[in-house]
Amino acid sequence: MSYSSILYLLPFLGAVLLLYNGVPRKFRWCILLLASYIFYWMGSPTTLVFLLLSTVAVYFAGIFLNKIQDGFELSKKALDREGKKSLRKIIGWQKKAVCACTLLFIFGLLAFLKYYPFLSENINQFFGWMHLAAPLPELKLILPLGISYYTLQAAGYIIDVYRGKYPASRHIGKVALFLSFFPQIVEGPIARFDETAGQLMEGKRSTYKNLTFGAQLILWGLFKKMVIADRANAFVAEVFENYARQSGAVLLMGGILFTVQIYMEFSGCMDIVTGSAQLFGVELPKNFARPFFATSVNDFWRRWHITLGAWLRDYVFYSVSLSKGFGKLSKTAKEKCSPFLGALIPSAAALFCVWFCNGIWHGAGWKYLAYGMYYYVIMLLGMLLEPLFARGAAMVHLNREGGAFHIFRILRTCVLVVGGMILFRAESVGAFGEIVGKIFTSFSPKTLFDGTLLQLGMDGWDFLAVAAGCAIVFVVSLLQEKGWSLRERIAGQNIALRWSVYFALILAVVIFGAYGTGYDQVAFIYGQF
DSSP states (O other): OOTTSHHIIIIIHHHHHHHHHHSOGGGHHHHHHHHHHHHHHHHOGGGHHHHHHHHHHHHHHHHHHHHHHHHHHHHGGGSOHHHHHHHHHHHHHHHHHHHHHHHHHHHHHHHHHHHHHHHHHHHHHHHHHTTOOOOSOOOOOOOOTTHHHHHHHHHHHHHHHHHTSSOOOSOHHHHHHHHHOTTTTTTOOOOOHHHHHHHHHHOOOOOHHHHHHHHHHHHHHHIIIIIIIHHHHHHHHHHHHTGGGSOHHHHHHHHHHHHHHHHHHHHHHHHHHHHHHHHTTOOOOOOBSOGGGOSSHHHHHHHBSHHHHHHHIIIIIHHHHTSHHHHHHHHHHHHHSOHHHHHHHHHHHHHHHHHHHHHHHHOSSHHHHHHHHHHHHHHHHHHHHHHHHHHHHHHTTOOTTSHHHHHHHHHHHHHHHHHHHHHHHSSSHHHHHHHHHHHHHSOOGGGGTSSGGGGTTOOHHHHHHHHHHHHHHHHHHHHHHTTOOHHHHHHTSOHHHHHHHHHHHHHHHHHHSSOSTTOOOOOOGGGGO
């Protein structure tokens, strides 16, 4: 069931909202949990068992960690200093073993279901080159809905309990609802237990403000998804599926439009799911912060898929940085290298782990690994060359904080991001190489104006609708970047103006949305991860 479908928006969401507000407060979490499992079953009925397995695993692992810690607190009262130190070490190993086994189990499920086909294909291919029999059988596996998202949430929960951030919940329903909450299970955002679990269990009654603000976000998300992203999809699909027949200019336009498509679709989905949660008084973490105003690739990833970046930072980067082996590397680098390289080498090593994980999280394929390495290399080069850039700017008296240079940095970042998106959309690393090669060797600007673009899935009205939609989103984003709270401003207007804005959005989706004859329903791209 797609978040942009009528089935989700009216009968499902409407029925859940009525039931939620119609039962006593203490039972409202039950309605949300039941709705979440129904939603999941409708989308992926045969794989619900894997969600349940992950839920049960982290729940009982958390309880076990609680018992280990409670046992330590009771026992240490009767011990001297040396005894406490020895017991603490034993307890530490016990907790580490429980945490490691739990992570191995839930990530093992993810690895088998998501990566086995890719690994078996490559291993069997390697054995074929060696003229040996293929050692691994081919299995047709169904990827469970949202497994990449709920697995990270489950892992974050058990790691936080292990680290002592908070005790494990003794309420299995609370853990189950946190992992399965229906608005976020397909595409995130990736929440933390201490951020949302309490809100989900609180059972707040839906208020007028929650309902209107939630509806605002849902409408805005539908506008971005259906008017812009889905309309651009026809052109993008045609260009990338038949890239060998396209000119460099057309391929570049395809890369730009895919960048527009994936941003409008992914951020639009986040608006819909955040608005859906807000109807129930639940505030989900922000996942986008106007990424195309970023002045560097680092800044872009602080604004794009924020919750994934934060998860990788807290549970990969810091875990690697604080490990004993990493400490030895850092010490050696500082002793044997210059101060600059001594500080850079450890950061580069930890950053490699982050971008390796980012790449493989997005999908099982060499292009996804290359996608992660693409950004890793760009960031590493930026760190290496920063002293050179600073000296060069000083020599030519360039004001790096000036408005013109600020715009240049934004445009430079957009170019790098489009390059990454072309790799992300290409069918393989080889196809990406061919596309980039054609962009640089067979770029013919006249194909942008001779009618060629109008023969690739979009006509003039489609391009006009996409351009107008992008212009509206740009103006709204610019105002938000300048600190305007547009939702509050709209809500503060008189009823006539306020509802004029709402109806304008509704009409835009109904009139200009890409659906019906000539358009196929487009699945959310990030829902496939």
